[in-house]
Structure formats: structure tokens, C-alpha cells
């Protein structure tokens with residue numbers, strides 16, 4: 001049987017890992033699944049978070065599989081298909097990866113193997129939609145324009161009128177994709193997967209034509225924002241940067257919350273778009289923290305071989321970050 005390739009893209013902190021964990025725990029335990037995890041940061045966090053699921057994970061970190069790490073991705077996908085003959089490969093690109101490039105990279109490998117793109121999805125946090133489309137449209141709208149399924153996250157946290165506005169905007173950007181708006185907590189993994197799989201696969205040539213058409217008419221960026229992304233052909237590595245460290249340091253939960261509060265409130269650290277990590281808070285207890293602009297969360301997590309954290313953003317002030325995290 002041909003291997004299904006599921007691409008679950010989405011901007012920084014949109015909810016990709018959360019959704020993949022839900023699919024793995026509720027639905028995919030009976031399948032042979034391999035995950036290819038691409039983190040933009042040098043310090044990988046998500047591989048550790050997903051490892052509890054007992055699934056084979058291939059990590060490709062410190063860059064983007066759609067630009068500097070394209071060769072590594074190509075080799076990893078070929079190797080995974082050959083070595084494991086999985087039922088399914090789930091690809092979680094970095095939050096700043098361009099979905100058009102990732103899909104094209106997959107198509108090249110698919111042409112030489114018994115596999116097919118099954119899901120080509122993007123996760124969009126509707127609360128952050130306006131801010132990100134305005135500031136990072138080249139990367140953000142590419143993911144939306146090229147997806148066949150658009151899965152909105154955290155819809156329970158946004159009011160109906162705002163949600164409808166975002167859905168209307170997204171529709172203009174991608175008229176043919178299926179848009180899921182129901183909060184994930186109310187959906188089974190089976191429903192999510194079935195809806196995303198229903199879209200079927202489109203030959204690459206058609207995808208490229210669709211992308212060119214939307215790109216040149218500038219639907220996403222024209223709408224209300226007055227600038228087209230046509231001039232922009234940047235690599236994520238030229239726009240975004242990361243800072244991270246491994247540390248055995250024990251932090252209290254209060255200290256972690258204070259550090260994240262400072263990241264959120266002060267401009268001295270640069271434009272911080274994402275911070276995440278797993279840190280020990282006592283000899284036996286560890287926490288995972290997740291930061292996106294204006295919000296952060298802490299959850300208990302199993303201990304790992306060392307603590308680690310990473311910050312992704314634009315114009316990061318490294319000395320200030322090192323001072324904040326005490327390294």
C-alpha cells in the first residue's frame with residue numbers, strides 16, 4: 001500500500017504539535033507512523049514533546065526544510081520511506097516554512113517512491129490572523145493559499161463575529177480549501193482526519209498554477225492591507241532568527257512565568273513571536289512552556305535528559321535574552 005504523506009503546516013505557535021498529538025493519541029496508534037519534525041530553532045523542543053507517543057521521529061532542526069535544509073529533508077523523507085515503509089509520514093514543517101516549497105519538495109520524492117500526498121493542511125490561529133497577515137504575509141499567506149484544508153485553532157477563544165470575519169478573509173485568499181472552524185476539543189481525531197483526507201490530491205502542476213494565480217492577484221495581501229507580496233521572495237532564514245540553549249538550571253514555576261511576562265511586555269528583547277521549552281522545576285518535576293505574543297501557558301511534562309528552551313522572532317536581542325534566562 002502506498003504511504004500517505006500528511007503535511008501539517010501553520011505559523012509559529014498555531015497548534016501543529018497539539019493537533020498531531022491529538023491525532024496520534026486518538027486515532028493513529030494502529031498505523032505505522034513516522035513524523036518528520038522541522039524546527040526553525042537550533043534547540044529542538046517538539047521532538048521531546050512528541051516522543052511520549054512512542055512514534056518514530058526524525059528531527060531536522062536549525063533552519064527551514066523549504067530553504068537551507070531542503071537537501072536534508074529530501075534525504076530524510078527518502079530514508080524514512082525506504083527504511084520503515086510506513087503507512088503514514090506526518091511532516092510538521094517549521095512555522096515559517098512556505099507550504100508551496102514543502103509540497104514541491106515532497107512531490108520530487110513521491111515521483112520516485114510509492115507514496116502520495118494525502119493531507120496538505122495549514123493550522124491558523126484566528127486570534128493572531130490579522131497581526132500575522134499584516135506583518136509576515138509572504139510566509140503566512142503562502143501557507144493559507146497553498147493548503148487544501150485550513151484548520152482553525154482556538155476558535156473557542158474568539159467571538160463569532162471576529163471568527164466570521166477571519167473566515168471571510170481566508171476564503172478570499174483560498175476559495176477552494178475546506179475550512180474547519182469547530183473547536184478541536186469538540187471534534188474527534190477521526191472527524192478531523194476524515195475531513196482533511198476528503199480533499200484528495202491535486203497534481204503538482206495544478207497546485208503551482210493555483211498558487212501563481214493567487215500570488216499574482218495578491219488576494220490575501222491586497223485585501224485591506226494595501227501591499228502585495230509580489231516583491232517578496234525571502235527565505236525564512238533571512239527574516240526570522242532564533243536563540244536557544246540547553247541548561248541543567250532549575251527554575252521555579254514563578255520564575256518561568258515572570259520571564260515570559262517580561263518577554264511579552266518589554267520590547268527590549270526584539271519582536272518575539274514564539275518561545276518554548278522544557279525545564280526542570282524541582283528534582284522530579286518538569287514543565288513545558290509555550291509562549292506566543294500576549295499569551296503563555298505552562299504544563300507538567302515528563303523529565304528529559306536536560307532542560308532546553310528556544311526563542312524565535314525578528315531582531316532578537318541575544319544579550320538581553322541571555323540575561324533574562326540567566327545564562
Ligand SMILES: Nc1nc2c(ncn2[C@@H]2O[C@H](COP(=O)(O)OP(=O)(O)OP(=O)(O)O)[C@@H](O)[C@H]2O)c(=O)[nH]1
Pocket residue numbers: 010011012013014015016017018019046094095152153154155184274276290297
Ligand atoms: N486548547 C487548545 N490549545 C491550543 C490550540 N491550538 C494551540 N493551542 C496551544 O497553543 C500553544 C502552541 O501550540 P503548539 O501545538 O506547540 O504550536 P505549533 O504550531 O506546534 O508551534 P511551533 O512550535 O511554533 O511550530 C500550546 O500551548 C497549545 O496548547 C487549540 O486549538 N486548542
